[in-house]
Amino acid sequence: MHMLIRIAEAVGGRRGRWFTLAVWIAAVAALNVWLPSANDLKDDTLGNFGTKQPSVQAQQVIEKEFPAEEGLPALLTWHRASGLTDADLRRIQSLSQDIAARPLPYQDGSAPLHALPLESLKRQVSADGTTLVQPVFFDRNAGSDEHQAGLDELRKRTDAVFAGQQPFRTALDDAGAIAVRATGPVGISVDATGLFKDADVSLLLATVALVLVLLLLIYRSPVLALIPLIAVGFAYGAVTPLLGWMAKAGWIAYDSQSLSIMTVLLFGAGTDYCLFLIARFRSELKEEAGPLAALKRAFGGASGAIAMSGLTVVLSLLALLLAEFGSFRRFAVPFSLAIFVMMIASLTLVPAFLGLLGRGSFFPFIPRTPEMEQRLALARKKGNPAIAKPARVTWGDRIGELVVRKPKLIAALTTALLLVFVLCSAGIKYTFDTLSSFPEDTGSREGFALIGEHFGPGVLGPVQVIVRSGEKAAGVKEALSALPLVASVSDARQGARDAGIRSYDVELAASPYASEAVSFLPDVRQAAEQALADAGIPDARDRVWIGGPTAEQYDTRVATNRDAGRIIPVIVALIALLLVGYLRSVVAMLYLVATVLLSYFSALGLGWLVLHYGFGADAIQGLIPLYAFVFIVALGEDYNIFMVSSIWSNARRMPLGQAVKEGVSRTGGVITSAGLILAGTFAVLATLPIQVLVQFGTITAIGVLLDTFLVRPFLVPALTVLCGRRAFWPANANQAQTASADRS
Template sequence: MTESRLEKLARMTIGRRGRWMTLAVWLIAAALLNIGLPKASDLKDDTLANFDASKPSVQAERLIAEQFPSGDGIPALMTWHRSSGLTDEDLAGIQKLAKRLAASPVPHQIAIVPHDKLPLPALKQQVSADGTTFVQPVLFEKNAGSDGFKAGLERLEQEAMPIFKEANPFGTKLEDGGLAVRASGPVGIAVDATGLFESADVSLLMATVLLVLLFLLLIYRSPVLALIPLVAVGFAYGAITPLLGWMADLGWIEFDSQSLSIMTVLLFGAGTDYCLFLIARFRSELKEEASTYTSLKRAFSGSSGAIAMSGLTVVISLLVLLAAEFGSIRRFAIPFSLAIFIMMLASLTLVPALLALLGRASFYPFVPKTREMALAHAKKKNKPAQAPRTKATLGDRLGESVVRWPKTIAFVTTAILLLCVVFATQIKYTFDTLSSFPADTPSREGFALIADRFNAGGLAPVQVIVRSQSEEQTESVRSTLASLPFVKSVAEPVKGATMTDLLRFEVELSVNPYSNEAIGHIPDLRQAAEDALEQPDKADETRVWIGGQTAEQYDTQQTTGKDARLLIPAIIILIALLLLAYLRSVVAMLYLIATVLLSYFSALGLGWIVLHDMFGTDAIQGLIPLYSFVFIVALGEDYNIFMIASIWKKARNMPLRRAVKEGVSQTGSVITSAGLILAGTFAVLATLPIQVLVQFGTVTAIGVLLDTFIVRPFLVPALTVLCGRAAFWPAAASKQERAAAQHR
């Protein structure tokens, strides 16, 4: 977008008619979109698959469904527990419940183990060795979905209430000593996952709005100004959600609750930043120019290029996620990039129109005045006509420090960031879904009970499928798998329905099937089965498939690692090209990319210290580094672009050191304000009960703060001073050199 087009856009949005037309267009568009299109929240799907059909675990599941069909369904493991030991009365109640569910199944229930037909002594043999825990499987339809599972569990609780009159076992705390039951297994995990995100949506939106409003009031002390960014974000949100719903309804895109939750934070955080870039420039111009229109036009001309460039940088970075194989990552691309793009449009159209309508009243009660206006106001109040004093601001002192001691500042800030990077090497990662739930989530509590009192591997056995051509090979596979030190037991093989040479072995591991240790054993299981088959002449033929939850987590680990190796370099290259096109400087592009990468790795290290030492996190989710990279790098470059754009523009008419000093001073307060708001919105995620969002929000907020308080005000300007005129190389070097020579 050229400067002339930006000026034309300014006239269209802030003119006497244009401002009203702009507001009307946004009002009508938002109303029509919400009336005519479905809402995104109605079309989110938390059961979306993360893999395509080429993944080994998916191929294994397909074979299981085709050749080893089972009416078993999906289990809900009702884990009964009494810390002092289950009584005969407790077990009798469990039998009554089994009889009632068999006679009158709850919604989507297809089967239940007939514990009611077992004599009490036989039932006691299924209780844990310490006598405290009993697992009662209830099987549900595979296609019921989380909503169907939830309805079934709620009805099951209603059926259990009249039987267990002591207290509601579903609400009894495990440490209270009474009879308690927790729904774990695949059904319990699915219900808890959906419930956590559903409860998070509304609270996240409210907390984000209140936080942004509070920050704006504290920073600008103007209730009117505080509402302008929120109004703009509200209009953008009103346009984005129906557009996402429309695209999902047409089958173009898919998204889940996690995508919408993070999109909300991104929209309010980054959207408010873009608004502040224009508002701060407008405020500065109002102190120099009496005409509100002229001030706003100058502010728009001076900031719109940086806003557009910052927005496009984030949009393009997010669109790169479409190349990801892992579904959860790929699903971020369209909602996030669309949100930033529409918010960028709102910042360049709706916000200028609102500022044009309100004028200086936008900043009430601290209305900015020109020198002449201040003198006239003093005369009117019969006060001594004194020109307003210009005090040195923190930004002025910061800019002076940077140009005076650039080497020292560059060395100290780099050393601080590198020290944080060291801690990033100590991070431990996990792909365990349950570990992202709060400790008191029913499914996690139930899993802990089963893992402690039974063998954890029994919760999610590994399914090993082989193509065997003889009884000797079959026995060789079974005995080889059983001899592995991490295998507790191997069930007798089951033949395929139509492909009788296919055999399924159910392998129960001796370790937690969700742990990194179990994931690491998947290649060992595959290799052991292949070695047992002993048919090297057909080594290119797939003869072993591994399925089950552990195999899915292994594919997650491998796929996300591959995505990271592809996406991270691609995003860096694209941002580098955008910076090169905007700044026309190879040198500046290189050190801007380097600084934001340094802040990213520093954020990982410092984030690990906070999460591990303060929050007690043993390991962070394996997706966090890639998630955080996209936002820290893309949003971090926003601040660099805004500040460097100011320095570049000033350097046309003054020496570089002075341009750096004034650029840091001019952009310091607005970038600090924007950084605090953006970091605050991501920090809101840390208040949610979902550990993956807590970890993502913590690391990203730390990265934004490092950019705001170390990289942007100290490191980048110091490097610019140290590079001198070489910072503009090659395109603008001669021009900047001539301009600087004229002002020496």
């Protein structure tokens, strides 16, 4: 404790506060001058798999044996609700001739529709005469920004050819005009990048505004509202160049999605850590006349919980490095670095501001000691200075008293309610469809829907089955054609280097991204392997490769499930070890971990009800459970640590029931305000046009609220009362508190 007092004086004392502030300003300025920005080095073309994934191995065989002469396709889907006219088709041919003569930026070819007679072109129109697909190929090695440049130029030329019509902006149901949408790999990639680019700035502004408004409403102090935001701003200013430096050195890679969610995490969790110290400081100012003395006591009482909470989140996020799925792994370093820097800012920069402003931090509602209040009343000639104002009974006092009086009832009711939500999680449906996370009016999604509706859902992404059958006719096509979900199977193509390799394009009667198609993929592999085995070809399992978007979705589902099975136990074990080390109690560790797991599964269930019935979602993205687990469990444990630390401290000098009552009362306000702010920042994600972020933000916000209003004020204190002094086992109350104080 003496060491913590010295640290508090070093960063918040008369000289230390100015020195700390100067160091932060100089460090952030130097980092931004000398290191690159994280936004300049983000890469939205990063893949999610290594070379061990079956779909990646299949793609390697395809590139070697069946090299594509064209580049990556953008599929221009032309549509007129009343039917394409001859004039429409001639203008499409004019556009085709134009881009063939004057290639677009990064264009790598195009379908020569201009070379076809009009009658031949008509035969490529859909059966109902409304839709035509025009492939334009782009450089496979170019990024989404380069592809965007090519599509932008394509829009200009399209507007010139279709003078006055602007087909890219025409509504699809407008029968009086022709419309076009760019879909396929290029269109989908460009739209995905654009959605996240547009989200970056709006997300940052919305998050800052929300945190500022909530702080003003909760604490009614403009100065206090700015302190956490300034601290988070400094942390953000330090984190982004550090990430840019690490990316430039080749140590890490990240994308727009990682940076967007990192912003939310930094403002939400960062504000929480600041409030833990600020609330303790305000409480101490009501007992200590000297602001520095109050700051020392506040720092000694809150710093351990802040450090412990930050360490819990950092280690939990670093556990994502164990993931094989790239999107999970890319979150680990940016998120953990952001929390680590924010934790340092909370323990250095925030005390410096509080030491600098003192009681003025809370203007106009300045906390004072009873003696100061009496002197102020006397000076204003109000009231009797000998009579102190009676202590106000807060809702935290009432909850603490209720929990102590009826712990069994409280524990039973809260557990039952949470279990109801847990049962709802059993009905969750998952999807790995990338397009389903786009807004319905996104161009690539609209184009994809047109192709599926007018040409068949499996046309855009056939399953590519490659077999090494040698010279034998293995009957693979017949075996695949007999499967129930298969619409058609192409004739075999022979490998360019190995004549014994053959490839079949299997068109499914379902969208290649649909859960039905993904679940069907093992049947396709089994049929191909069985055909080889029936032909007497040995080692059939090693002679079959499955490629295409459906195979990628299947590998995504397998990899994410495997990652969840690996990472979730690691995070639980890390949190358990940290809790035991901090609290010196196995019993407390067990019920704290159990309650936060209960809140996670109940958040999934309640989140599914909100998303399904409130937002109309038929399924949630399959990546959400692990994303939500890391944040709900790690951040939810923060509140438990902060409250239990207070209970442990009180238990040294009073009966356990009274310790619980005062612990709930003392931490209730700050944890409630912190929980509202954290939930609010994650809820900001629900305002974005990207469904995966909407779903992640909604479920995580619900999990935080459940922790804030059910688990922390009711369930955890009730379990502590029910356990009695056994809650400290194997230590006693004094030993447990001494251990946590030593680490504070």
